[in-house]
Amino acid sequence: MTASSATESGYTTRPTIPIVLLLMRGLWGLLLLLAIYFLFQALPARFAQLQQSGDRLYQLDSTEIALLTDYSVSVSVYAAYNLLFELVQMGMFVVVGIGLFVRRSDEYGAVLVSLTLILNGIFAPATLYALAQTGQPSQLVLLETLRRILTVFFIYTFPDGRFVPSWTRFPAVIWSLAILLLPAVAGAPGNWSPIVQGVMVLLWLGPSLGAQVYRYQRVATREQRQQAKWFIYGIGLILIANLLRGVLTQLVPSFTQPGPLRLLYYTLVSVPILDTVMFIALPIAIGISIARFKLYGLTLVVNRSLVYGAVVGGLIFVFFIAFWMVQGAIQLVGGEPTLAVVVATALIVALFNPVRARTQHFIDRRFFHLRSDLDKIQAKERQRELQAAESPASHLVGSSLGAYHLLRLLGKGGMGEVYLAQHQTLQTPTAIKVLSGWLTNEQNFRLRFEQEAKIASTLNHPNIVRVYDLGAVDTTYYMVMEYIKGEDVGALLKRLEVLPLAAALPILRDVAAALDYAHAQGVIHRDVKPSNILIREGNGQAVLMDFGIAKLLDSQGGLTQSGLLGTLDYASPEQIMSAQTIDGRADIYGLGVTAYQLLTGNLPFKGSVGEVVFAHLQQPPPDPRKYAPELPLATANALLRALLKDPRDRFAT
Known part of the structure; x- marks a missing residue:
């Protein structure tokens, strides 16, 4: 009934009987339509709820509605604003879920993840009350129960659709039965005491998290570990959002009390950032993980998250301080209350770019230990492209x-x-x-x-x-x-795109001989790339040139230590990182990238400047035979060894 095979998404169980596949897809479509139907039934109720005073999530009281009127904003605009962000949050879950189904509708695991995302997105806490007003409680309870059961199975089987260890299928089944039966015996979970709720959560999460730790340490492949890191990143942002919410409301109690500060907190912090931006990271992270799309781009995402998180958090703090000060001054002179918002907004707009640049520099140097921050590397690469x-x-x-x-x-x-x-x-x-x-x-x-x-x-x-x-x-x-009549290898590549192994080997041997000699003389080139290799006309001899950033091995400093050493596409990890010793093995890495490009017509790492930087540091290069299947296994292995991250693992010469 099922077959096992390695797939791009990581899920390996597929139905082999056509009718089973058809039923699985049909059930998915039926549940999707039913969930979307409930959503559209709930939207008008949620919109009406947000326009009324009350104590439901993000409802205002009468004084805050009056404040909106003072600022020439109707309560319907406030309701639409909140509902828009809730739709963005739900929509991201649904879009990612549908995308996974479209890509992998023939795999049990991918369909399970797809439905889990869709139902968790639509049945969000913000809309549960509104969904209950649809007048169809039995169908609603059915979908909500299914959502919880699917979530249990997802956590136990992530990322490959299998129970690891195999015995974990038993607690998954037990919890599924508990989800079905406990409400009838003990009532709705929301009515349980906090202690009972806490114990149940621990009993639920304990075995599943333990299984994931076991899987990560004992069983997972390199790619599966990277998939797990994406999932942890998504969960981590949600935990950070909840922690920030608790800290902010403890530090500023006015954020939980009706008034202008709570209104600003809702509209500027809680709804757009804590509930939307940080929450939608979870479905995106799961989608990237399951689809294996740019799996090794996580470090860059974390880098950008730290930078923009720190900048936005700091500027929001500045906004509140400026708003409070200007509003106090306006109240003394009897001016327009909207002026406080305008002044505070203008201030953070003016501060954004300089604060972002300084934060980027600090995080790149202090947290990621880069020799040069990403902004400077990007500026250098842009200048190089313009010069070319x-x-x-x-x-x-x-x-x-x-x-x-x-x-x-x-x-x-x-x-x-x-x-x-x-x-x-x-x-x-x-x-x-x-x-x-x-x-x-x-x-x-x-x-x-x-x-x-x-x-x-x-x-x-x-x-x-x-x-x-x-x-x-x-x-x-x-x-x-010396004048050498001939063509550089960069121009040769532009003309031919790729070289056969027999044509590339003499070039690589000549460059390797040049590097061995230079290293024996105590000189590191540090910028080995095709455009720095000339092919002598007549005898076809390869000649290495441009020692512009070369360094003597026994020198105690360098003229370029504060910036990126070399050309980014060919730079070794130690040339990118600060406080790293650079020796001749950096040239081996550059020669490895050059050889990879000669033999496959492709660079091992592509993308934006940030993506290439962190790919050099962490991402294993694709097997060269992906681009050039005719390459011998020994050649492919030699290329991959030359591109290993740790210099000690590369060829010494």
């Missing part, structure tokens, strides 16, 4: 620098332009690298430029570009290098 898109300047063509006459522009690098030049006496061709004019006033870049020349001039290897001289004419700094 710009047409290189050629204003020096025809002029002379020292003994060299510049003939034509060859290209543009990270720190300047490269020209084909000729020695005016010897008539020998050379390549002249000129530091970009806008960088000549930057002491750090001039030092880097000089460092590149000094380091490269000490290296004498057929697979490394030779550097002959360094000079300056007025404010123009230049470096005289």
Whole structure:
């Protein structure tokens, strides 16, 4: 009746009899329609409830309704505002649930998760009372009971649809029977004493959480652990929201008492943030987990959550302080009460960007220990893309620098332009690298430029570009290098997209030989990438160039220690992290990324700057054979070993 197989969603049990599959899908559709029917029946009742004074969730009293009138806001606008956020919360559960069903409607587990999300979204606490007014209590009780039972099975079987350990199916069944029978014997759970409710919750959560801990530590694969982390993140935000609610109402008792502060607390904090933004993280996290969509993006999400959570929380505090102070001043002079809201809002709008930037810097450096905060890395990558898109300047063509006459522009690098030049006496061709004019006033870049020349001039290897001289004419700094006629590997990749193994191996061997030699001389390149590898015309020899951020192994400092070292797409984890020792194995990682790209036509990690940063730090690269199935297993394993996160696990040479 069922079959087991590995699937993208992680669920492995599928019905093999067509009629069972059809019945399962039909039952899901029937329950969805019934739940949505109840929802649309309840919406008018909930809207009417929010317009009346009372003590139900987010109902106002008569004094607060009068305050709304003073601020030229009708109570129907307040009701619509609250109902909109409740619909967003419910809608996210329903949308994610339907999405999972569409993707995996042939799997028991995925259908179970889908229904669990849909029913938990629609039967939210905010609408339960309104749902009870639909006049169909038996159907309502049926769906509410089903919601609770499905939730039990979901918690016991997450994330792969199986009971682990196998005996956990018994407490799941026992709890399902209790959900069915206890209300008839002991009454509705809401009428039980707090102690009894607490004991029942512990008895319910204890075995299921224990099973999840066992699964995570003993059984789960790397991906299943990442799925569990997403679920924990979603649950964690809800717990934090409830904790914040308790702390805020304890610190400011006025938030629970009718009046202007409670009205502001409802509309600015509780409804939009604590009940909506932080709550919808749960269905999104479950959806990502089950669909395995960007599983390893969690660290970036946590990073952004910390930044924006701290910023929003701080600015809300500033808003309340500013509102309280301005309102007090207005009451003294008899001004318009709406002015307090306008002034407080203008203040937090003005503060948002500078506060966010400072918070991002602090969290990236102190919590995530990044060498450079994400904003700076993003700015650097954007600048690099703009430079790559710009047409290189050629204003020096025809002029002379020292003994060299510049003939034509060859290209543009990270720190300047490269020209084909000729020695005016010897008539020998050379390549002249000129530091970009806008960088000549930057002491750090001039030092880097000089460092590149000094380091490269000490290296004498057929697979490394030779550097002959360094000079300056007025404010123009230049470096005289060996001229190599040929094409860089970056341009080759743009033309061919991917190289066969037989064509890529000679290039990789040459670059590896260059790196072995440089490392033996105590030099780390730290920016190995296709555009820094030239293919010599004629013999096809690969030559490594651009030691712009190279470092001597025995140096006690660096000129670029405060920022990202290298190009992000090819940077090793230790180049991204602060307080990390960088040695030749960082070049092995860069060569691994380069080899991966040559052989598959793809970078191992793609996405936004933040996604790529944390992918380098945590995400295992996809198997190269996903893109190039013809690759031998030994080659794929060698690529994956070169890209391991811990330098000690990579090849030493």
